[in-house]
Amino acid sequence: MQENENCKNIKASRRDFFKQSSLLAAIALTPSAVINAAQQEWDEKVASAIEEVSVQLDVNGIKHSLSIEPRVTLLDLLREQLHLTGTKKGCDHGQCGACTVHVNGNRINSCMTLAVMQEGKKITTIEGLAKGDKLHPMQEAFIKHDGFQCGYCTPGQIMSAVACIREGHADTEAEIREYMSGNICRCGAYPNIVDAIMEVKKGGKKV
């Protein structure tokens, strides 16, 4: 990410903390060499140089050129750096589907991929599904059939549901249930979600 005023402040306050803790703590926990390094901002410079790589991503039609640590997952990049918090974290381990997004049109768990692996790809999140104020038919159907309660799994369910139809896995209720089983809803909205997907599928609109 770009060095800006904000980042400088962040670093300044970090150094302040160590200065303070070294002065205030009865036993100095922080060796003086580290405090010196911190005051000179060497650690930050070295860390940034070593740790960050550049990546280009297209998210919901907007191109982003970013400098990020390779260990940042796509999910955390979306939520923490791009502030696209519609994509949810429910487990961070590929076990719940809350983080489902589309990459080049295919659904994936965004917690299971590093952002740098998606170089040049087109990513669609829940924020990119509606056309302006016009909701996507799947979003409409979720509201109509009350396919949620708390709404936390909902973006993942909707992204998965759209992909499920596109993949051709939404012909029967049983098939929908099978192919939607990677998306957990602890509020238990499953039957309503299935109804919503069935309706969109039957409606025949391109999703």
Add this chain to the structure above:
Amino acid sequence: MWENLFSEGKPGALDRVDGKQKVTGAAKYAAEYNLGNLSHAVLVESTIAKGRIKNIDTKQAERAPGVIGIIHHGNAPKVPGYDTGDNPAKPPTGGEPFRIFQNARVYFAGQPIAVVVADTYERALYAATLVKTEYDKDEHETDVEENKDKANRPKGPRFEDYVRGEANAYKTAPVKVEQEYILPIEVHNPMELHATTVVWEAEDKVKVYDKTQGVKATQKSIMDAFKLKEQNVQVIADFVGGGFGSALRTWPHVIAVILAAKKVNRPVKLVLTRPQMFTMVGYRPYTRQRMGVGATMDGKLVGITHEAISETSTYEEFTEGTVNMSKFMYACPNVNTNYKIVALDKSTPTWMRGPGEATGAWALECAIDELAYALSIDPVQFRIKNYAEMDQQRKLPWSSNFLKECYEKGAEAIGWNKRNPKVRSMREGDWLVGYGMATGTFGAGRGRATAKATLLADGTLLLQSAVSDSGPGTATAMVGIASETLGLSPSKITFDLGDSSLPPGPTQGGSTTTSTLGSAVYDICIALQQKLLEVAAAKEGSFLKDAKFEELSFKDGAISRKTDSAKKISYTEVLKQSNLPQIELTKDSQGGDERSKYSMYSFSVHFVQVHVHSLTGVVRVKKAVTVADAGKIVNKKTAGSQMIGGVVGGIGMALMEEGIFDHRFGRYVNNNLADYHVPVHADVPHVEVLFVDKKDPYTNPMGTKGLGEIAIIGFAPAVANAVYHATGKRIRELPITPDKLI
């Protein structure tokens, strides 16, 4: 007046008012506020179950890039509320709360022992792995079964042994069943991970975005812990991604983030990991229950004995009403109950959907079913035969009880009478088919709430109260109630919640929100009508001069006489002609003494059809019919979803959910969503929800009773009873996994 509330069709099935935000990703949960200068916290956990921290070495972690601060018992600022003996995050029933970072003691495996704050999440996560801890380890105990002899009766009259008539009278009955039923640990696991974001806005002023089912309760806990004034603590929970009880308390990690933010002098965000959701935010405790039930040959209950042993932590006493349902539910002259808990080296359990009753109903409703089969009486008929005309424990009339209608409706819908009642008699290919049913109940409470209403000159209404919504659709229900009461289109009404600075609302728990808050909304709408009349009538030449409130109709945003609907004045006109920009009212609302005159309960009856694979023992719930006597239903759509949600939770409870400990280490072995199984799409059939939908004359002005708990209470025993009908095998230890059937 409220006879007309919730007319069929209308707001009765209003779409969720916050639906659009939820389907577009615009809804903001506790970890999703883009605050400047935000830093990220990661907790370090104890790796032993009991002992003391000998040494905690943070040198290497502090040197890691981006680290801003590391806080642990050796350097944590004091929490002032801890020092004065005021318990922040007060334990529900007894004991001392776990005082985070205040001493070296380890009470359970996975206990937060340090928090690492860094400028990014990744850096905090990495640095947390560099914290090195040495312990003085003590022997731990985490197994209820190994320690049940040490169980004690909790203090207080609620937990006294209960005897009505003669104790253990079931033994004298001609037909009796004596069995034990085990319920494992279950973990709430709402999809949203518990998260807290803290900003100190001044030395003595803090703003906390938190996953909480009660913004006011969390505000109070924080005020107590940090000795802050009410106006200086703001708790925000605009959206809560499920809770099921896990967000009913202000857990120690919340205090830790507030401490951390103070210490590093920056906003800090903490998001628990899924494994931490197993140890830091409670669970439904493991419970062993012993049931003795006996009846006469013609099926009248003679005696019920219900004993339970459950667990708590060593530092807090957690209790729940596990044996309560047995005391009042059935007409039975002799009942005795006994409830004990054993303190173990685990974190404290907490209320989980249908607390106490869901556990108790699992034992009682299985035992009743076993007795019905032993008597060769239809399980539905057996329950009807022993229907209690009044609350058997308190000897009070029910405020309303439509259980018989529930039995009838449910049996009809599932085709109960078309089944072959003989055990192991029905088959579809390789699958054995079985039908089962069970009953659930939960108290229909009403608490206290304050609502504020602002009617604006443009005819829109803003309602406000400091309540959280963890999913059931509180704002939608409130808009429905206001719309019907005030006679105003739902599209003109907004309900604001999720902010502790609003007028005090209730905590969302125990199936009480609609009753408590709905009553406040109802009351304020009536007050608003009275005010409108007063303002309108005061105007020179008003046709409402001398009009009596009772003679008027408030409909479609206008006032008229009931006898002459042609002549009317709109609310906007009332404001306009008196040059009022708005009418603003705030009102406190609570019930009267009806609670001492009537016994108030919601009831549910669940019917299921299961298929059990004859070779593999796999159980599938094929059909589910759930019938609720929850008084008047405010919104059939959201209420229906809540019932379905309970059924799904019940499927989990019956067939898959089990928190498994390795007692050698006192740790979970399945603390994630791959190993702790919850129902997924493929596990859940179409669910038919039926409502009696008759108002209760005494609970509250709307005639509603609670819904959230009864949706799950009784579902697991219904499945177990169906499995018995299908296979002839009684499984008395949940969950009913294939290994228990083959």
